[in-house]
Amino acid sequence: MSNAIYSQRIVSRRTLFAEAGMALGAAAVSRGALGAAGAPRGTLFDIHTHLTQGWIGSTTEPVTATHLLHWMDGHEIERAAVLPLVSPEAFWYPVTTEFVLRETAPHRDRLIPFCAIDPRTLATHLTTPKQVQDLLRRYREAGAKGFGEHKPRLAIDDPLSMRLYEACTAVGLPVLLHLDNEANMDKPGLPGFDRVASAFPELVLIGHGKGWWASIAGGISQADLQVGYPRGPIAPGGAIDALMDRHPNVYGDLSSSGAHALLRDSAFGGEFLRRRADRLLFGTDYYDRGQLDWPQFTMFDALKAPDEVRRKVAAENAVRVLKL
Numbered sequence: 403m404s405n406a407i408y409s410q411r412i413v414s415r416r417t418l419f420a421e422a423g424m425a426l427g428a429a430a431v432s433r434g435a436l437g438a439a440g441a442p443r444g445t446l447f448d449i450h451t452h453l454t455q456g457w458i459g460s461t462t463e464p465v466t467a468t469h470l471l472h473w474m475d476g477h478e479i480e481r482a483a484v485l486p487l488v489s490p491e492a493f494w495y496p497v498t499t500e501f502v503l504r505e506t507a508p509h510r511d512r513l514i515p516f517c518a519i520d521p522r523t524l525a526t527h528l529t530t531p532k533q534v535q536d537l538l539r540r541y542r543e544a545g546a547k548g549f550g551e552h553k554p555r556l557a558i559d560d561p562l563s564m565r566l567y568e569a570c571t572a573v574g575l576p577v578l579l580h581l582d583n584e585a586n587m588d589k590p591g592l593p594g595f596d597r598v599a600s601a602f603p604e605l606v607l608i609g610h611g612k613g614w615w616a617s618i619a620g621g622i623s624q625a626d627l628q629v630g631y632p633r634g635p636i637a638p639g640g641a642i643d644a645l646m647d648r649h650p651n652v653y654g655d656l657s658s659s660g661a662h663a664l665l666r667d668s669a670f671g672g673e674f675l676r677r678r679a680d681r682l683l684f685g686t687d688y689y690d691r692g693q694l695d696w697p698q699f700t701m702f703d704a705l706k707a708p709d710e711v712r713r714k715v716a717a718e719n720a721v722r723v724l725k726l
């Protein structure tokens with residue numbers, strides 16, 4: 403499809419979104435106004451997507467900005483955060499901040515870039531707090547609204563990452579981090595996450611990944627922090643509720659294993675979604691054209707979420723924490 407035709411489609415969809423928004427106004431959202439994911443039509447904000455590049459080992463076409471926008475249109479997603487992946491353990495190849503800033507530049511009304519720095523750079527090149535903050539400020543001035551996806555193979559509270567969190571606090575960038583036994587490693591109960599949240603109470607921390615979402619349940623082992631999609635009832639005493647109780651700056655990203663964590667036990671998941679409605683962010687973790695399974699789009703209905711909960715989780719929380 404030509405660029406001109408594509409732009410026209412975007413314009414008409416945006417008009418549709420604007421009209422839908424006006425029609426909703428302050429009035430209660432009626433069922434008829436709900437879109438595919440059960441959120442108010444056209445209002446979804448996806449906190450977790452990636453752009454990719456063609457590479458020699460790839461079997462699918464890259465997720466370009468044009469493709470991502472088209473995919474978002476098909477799923478009634480109005481806006482999406484686009485996250486770089488710079489650590490060597492994070493992806494098959496680095497997706498740099500500079501690439502994400504450049505590719506999103508023509509589409510900033512819908513694609514919201516994040517920035518990322520591998521913490522080991524702070525041991526070699528960005529050795530002073532000023533150097534780290536200066537780079538983050540340049541990223542922010544170029545449009546970055548958050549930091550992540552933070553995914554190095556280091557302890558979550560490794561001293562190098564702590565220096566990065568300190569710089570993100572100073573610059574005012576929320577941090578989205580992946581936690582399992584291969585990135586931002588922690589122990590059952592997430593004592594390392596607790597130390598980070600305690601050390602930086604002003605820093606918005608958005609938890610993501612297998613280990614984070616396994617921790618919705620109590621009584622788990624170190625190996626459980628690496629299970630992709632645990633099944634079955636959620637035992638009480640999970641670390642996520644405890645962290646959210648103790649720290650107003652702790653949030654959860656419902657992409658990937660997030661929706662699965664809520665849907666594995668719909669009684670617990672529905673209650674969790676309601677009581678944490680101010681702390682949860684809708685997301686998909688779209689990065690591969692072959693991805694087809696999206697429980698995120700049935701989650702609100704499956705958990706019988708009230709309209710106010712849907713609005714907050716679908717977009718309002720993201721708009722608030724990213725200061726859009």
Ligand SMILES: [Zn+2]
Pocket residue numbers: 450452485551687
């Ligand atoms: Zn991701």
